[in-house]
Amino acid sequence: MIRITRLTDYGIVLLTHFARHPERMTRNAPEIAAAAHLPLPTVSKILKILARDGLLVPHRGAKGGFSLARSPLEITVADIISALEGPIALTECSTHGADRCGIESLCPVSTNWQRINRAVLDALSGVTLAEMASPRPALPILLASRGSRAEARAGS
Numbered sequence: 001m002i003r004i005t006r007l008t009d010y011g012i013v014l015l016t017h018f019a020r021h022p023e024r025m026t027r028n029a030p031e032i033a034a035a036a037h038l039p040l041p042t043v044s045k046i047l048k049i050l051a052r053d054g055l056l057v058p059h060r061g062a063k064g065g066f067s068l069a070r071s072p073l074e075i076t077v078a079d080i081i082s083a084l085e086g087p088i089a090l091t092e093c094s095t096h097g098a099d100r101c102g103i104e105s106l107c108p109v110s111t112n113w114q115r116i117n118r119a120v121l122d123a124l125s126g127v128t129l130a131e132m133a134s135p136r137p138a139l140p141i142l143l144a145s146r147g148s149r150a151e152a153r154a155g156s
Helices: 006-020 029-036 040-052 077-085 110-125 129-133 139-155
Strands: 056-059 065-068
Touching: 006 029, 006 040, 006 065, 006 077, 006 129, 029 040, 029 065, 040 056, 040 065, 040 077, 077 110, 077 129
Parallel strands: none
Antiparallel strands: 056 065
């Protein structure tokens, strides 16, 4: 099963709180932890990572805290996952750089894994923080899609 970490899931939840309340430009860690019902140490850790990677802007002072670095329309789920987990790669051959799989040149499936990884990355890049902050119901579409594929396989 492919999963994102709990920390990344929480990071997305925290950023949606910023996106849902644009009138509150700056929010501090205790405030956002209370709103999200998450432990303050975890929230503080996530906010620091998101600020370090340029998704949040830290503000010092008595009324300090954090604010979004860009519009929620300009921040994608891929940006958030990359900030909290590093490059998005389903397999070693999907990564970029010199530390790729040692048998890549002999592997009959590496190009397809790269294609699948690209599709996942494109999907995550196609969903913005603004969309995550006001989700649309997608479950019936997903079930319908699964059903039609199963029916297509059964009919062949």
